[in-house]
Amino acid sequence: MSVQIPTEVAEVRLTYRNKVYAADRPQIRSSHHAYQVFWDNWEEDTIGLFETAYLLLLDRANRVMGWFKVSQGGMAGTVVDAKVIFATALKARASSIILAHNHPSGQLRPSKADSELTQKLFTAGKALDLPLLDHLILAPEGGFYSFADEGLINH
DSSP, X not given: OOOOXXXXXXXXXXXXXXXSOGGGSOBOOSHHHHHHHHHHHSOTTTTTTSOEEEEEEEOTTOBEEEEEEEEEOOSSOOOOOHHHHHHHHHHTTOSEEEEEEEOTTOOOSOOHHHHHHHHHHHHHHHHHTOOEEEEEXXXXXXXXXXXXXXXXXXX
């Protein structure tokens, strides 16, 4: 007696639509450049209300290929899933990434969870040859904290 084994499977497609020429994309040369791109694109009405995480996807010349909202939480935190970050970066064919999130309280000092997440993403990025260049924390009134500038991300 033969058993029928299902053979139909779901198709997976990868797409990336880029409508901005490489020469017209901002190039990240420092944490301040990254901060400016995040700040200029952040939802102004929610930066002081919800904790949100965004990702910059960079090409080999550190030009911004795109930006992606990773998560949005409440006033005291948001869940950042490393699988979502790296799936997005791989799909966009990024060469490196920069993560940022805001602290609605205005406190720029990273929490223990912020530091642990940064280390986790740094380690995973190294294994995938898709480095995390920096992790920024933004405050609603302006200003930022850079893990790289503080020596907490070592390449």
